[in-house]
Amino acid sequence: MGLFSKSIKTLDDLFVHTLQDIYYAEQQIAKNLPTMVQKATDPQLKQGLQKHLTETQNQIRRLEQVFQMHGQPAKGTTCAAMDGILDEASDILGVANDNDVKDAAIISAAQAVEHYEITRYGTLIAFARELGRQDCAAVLQQTLDEEYATDKRLTELAESRVNRKAA
């Protein structure tokens, strides 16, 4: 994000930059989720990822709404962290043959994605409130609630794997 950061002088600039970062990240997630859905073998995991793809598309629309509310064009800025998480997942899925290992790698990657979203939306909500933009904070909170719910479902799936093997 080197080019963009030159213009970060105020908290408002940092808010807009972080919106652009997560806007790019959400678009990369939307592009990568179909492959994860396809490669997942656990039916609950497959269904959960499919549901999250629909949610991600809504979350992108919500970000566009916040850009508009804040009088800014909706645009992304490269998020190397999300690219790193998704590239690593793609790399592991490209070499893992065992279905159980693939599912484990997908849950791991999906939780890393969720936690990146949780931290960035949490930060955006704090910035919006500092800037007196409760209206933007309210829209962003809807997405944060969804991210927490998705992460909880993924943790339950990881737990069920442990319990299945212990049984």
Place this chain on the structure above:
Amino acid sequence: MGLFSKSIKTLDDLFVHTLQDIYYAEQQIAKNLPTMVQKATDPQLKQGLQKHLTETQNQIRRLEQVFQMHGQPAKGTTCAAMDGILDEASDILGVANDNDVKDAAIISAAQAVEHYEITRYGTLIAFARELGRQDCAAVLQQTLDEEYATDKRLTELAESRVNRKAA
């Protein structure tokens, strides 16, 4: 991590790879935290980051302990996600002049770091339990508890900024 992923065939391989990923990430955090401590202006933030630097050094020792327990050499594998989070923070701190904006950017970056650690340690604990390595899971759990506590303190700092401006 392209070179390493070629050898990921089993859940054990994925466990070791994820250990290597977070081992590298923790080392990068330890390298970058001193600059954040130096650039932070809020005394509580400065003190919190300093405390987390000491914790990070202990967490690196704990990872070395887990590598040893699992009969593997302690080594890292490049974690592009952590590099991305830290490069972005460094970039913003390089251009922001306002102390308030710098503190906001540091809290944001530190929470992104914490969430990456939370997700990876959570995954490592699930993998260790699936592999029947409750002993490794117990050591990793100590670090996960510390990461949650650090993230909570950072959220409180972000909240106190919002409340100060609302007052």
